Amino acid sequence: MDVVFKKPHALTDAPLHYCPGCTHGIVHRLVAEVLDELGVEGKAVGVASVGCSVMSYNYFGCDMVQAPHGRAQAVATGLRRALPDGVIFTYQGDGDLAAIGTAETVHAATRGENITVIFINNAIYGMTGGQMAPTSLPNQITQTTPYGRDVNSAGFPVRVCEMLSTLDGVALAQRVTVDSVKNVKIAKAAIKKAFQNQIEGKGYSIVEVLSTCPTNWGLSPVDALQWLRDNMIPYYPLGVYKDADKRDNMKGDKE
Amino acid sequence: MAKIIVDENVCKGCALCVNTCPKKIIALSKSKINAKGYHPAELTDENACIGCAFCATMCPDTAITVYK
Numbered sequence: 001m002d003v004v005f006k007k008p009h010a011l012t013d014a015p016l017h018y019c020p021g022c023t024h025g026i027v028h029r030l031v032a033e034v035l036d037e038l039g040v041e042g043k044a045v046g047v048a049s050v051g052c053s054v055m056s057y058n059y060f061g062c063d064m065v066q067a068p069h070g071r072a073q074a075v076a077t078g079l080r081r082a083l084p085d086g087v088i089f090t091y092q093g094d095g096d097l098a099a100i101g102t103a104e105t106v107h108a109a110t111r112g113e114n115i116t117v118i119f120i121n122n123a124i125y126g127m128t129g130g131q132m133a134p135t136s137l138p139n140q141i142t143q144t145t146p147y148g149r150d151v152n153s154a155g156f157p158v159r160v161c162e163m164l165s166t167l168d169g170v171a172l173a174q175r176v177t178v179d180s181v182k183n184v185k186i187a188k189a190a191i192k193k194a195f196q197n198q199i200e201g202k203g204y205s206i207v208e209v210l211s212t213c214p215t216n217w218g219l220s221p222v223d224a225l226q227w228l229r230d231n232m233i234p235y236y237p238l239g240v241y242k243d244a245d246k247r248d249n250m251k252g253d254k255e
Numbered sequence: 256m257a258k259i260i261v262d263e264n265v266c267k268g269c270a271l272c273v274n275t276c277p278k279k280i281i282a283l284s285k286s287k288i289n290a291k292g293y294h295p296a297e298l299t300d301e302n303a304c305i306g307c308a309f310c311a312t313m314c315p316d317t318a319i320t321v322y323k
Binding site: 001002003004006007008016018020021025026029181185214220221222225 | 312
């Protein structure tokens with residue numbers, strides 16, 4: 001009997017601290033599988049953000065740095081300068097990348113820093129207990145918007161991939177999700193391309209992964225995936241928003 | 256002949272594998288509780304498993320190893 005599926009080498013044996021059904025674990029595994037397949041675990045350096053993924057340094061087998069809140073891509077920029085041959089990636093949530101770290105994100109992208117960014121968008125602040133994030137949907141109920149996010153006072157959600165796809169320094173901007181086996185495979189292909197772009201020196205690659213937060217959404221893990229399909233995907237359409245390998249890519253090609 | 260092995264102490268009983276199994280042969284254990292206090296997933300019919308690894312693909316905790 002052959003093993004057809006096992007834990008990737010680049011994922012340590014430490015048990016994940018995430019809540020049951022949190023899709024962080026799936027994305028962690030995909031990143032580790034890609035590091036294995038590209039054979040770059042030894043020269044990879046990850047940057048952990050602040051948020052639930054703050055302790056991802058315990059889970060990846062490669063070297064990790066833990067950055068101050070929002071500054072992961074600034075730290076990754078420094079790592080890129082110090083380690084020209086390293087494989088540098090950041091792993092950030094929406095509260096980190098799209099709120100306090102917006103400036104670092106936009107400027108790392110427009111400089112075309114040769115790094116890979118894994119962006120987990122679950123439309124809420126998970127670690128701090130479910131407050132409204134910049135990516136929370138209109139009328140979404142959170143701890144700080146108990147009557148639903150009112151766009152008149154709280155504004156509209158940020159669509160990060162669309163925003164960054166207008167910048168010339170970006171090589172890949174793609175939004176994926178992990179709600180089904182098919183979409184997990186698409187997500188893995190996107191993450192692999194984002195790492196390959198970096199190894200080939202093509203520039204800044206961001207993969208936005210629509211994720212669930214069953215605990216703070218108040219849903220079971222299975223229902224949370226359905227909520228993601230019903231509410232998040234219509235507002236955040238999946239697809240490739242920019243791919244420097246293709247011409248005419250500013251229209252948001254849908255898969 | 257295929258089978259899955261669930262690491263019972265890593266499983267958090269989220270049931271994403273139960274939901275995704277095309278053969279519907281994974282269930283949360285009714286008799287076991289693991290160290291974290293969750294009911295771990297288990298294979299209910301070893302003969303029906305086709306080794307597709309859908310369960311392991313969706314498992315957030317990489318608790319499932321698939322043999323074929």
